[in-house]
Amino acid sequence: MENPALITAWATVAIALVTGLGAAATCFLIWRGLLEMRRSSDQRAEDRKAATEELKTWRDADLRRHDEAMTALRELIQRSAPPGNLGQAD
Helix, strand or coil: CCCHHHHHHHHHHHHHHHHHHHHHHHHHHHHHHHHHHHHHHHHHHHHHHHHHHHHHHHHHHHHHHHHHHHHHHHHHHHHHCCHHHCCCCC
16 A cells, blocks of 8 residues: 655655755866866966066067177177277267
8 A cells, every 4th residue: 555655755855865966966066167267277377477487588588689789780880980980979
């Protein structure tokens, strides 16, 4: 014979389990998403830092080449100046 109270109790337990498991799965997925967002943010910060260092290196090299070119240009101008104009700036 079927007992309606027993069936109701088991149905309630089954619903509670399914609901609890669904809530736990949702919390787990949110937690994993937050971890992934943090990892991605840390990676972007590292990438920005590396890019900044690379740009600084390029800039320093460009400034050094510019200084060398200006030194060579000044020397060339002094060497090619007419004899009476040595050491004079325009």
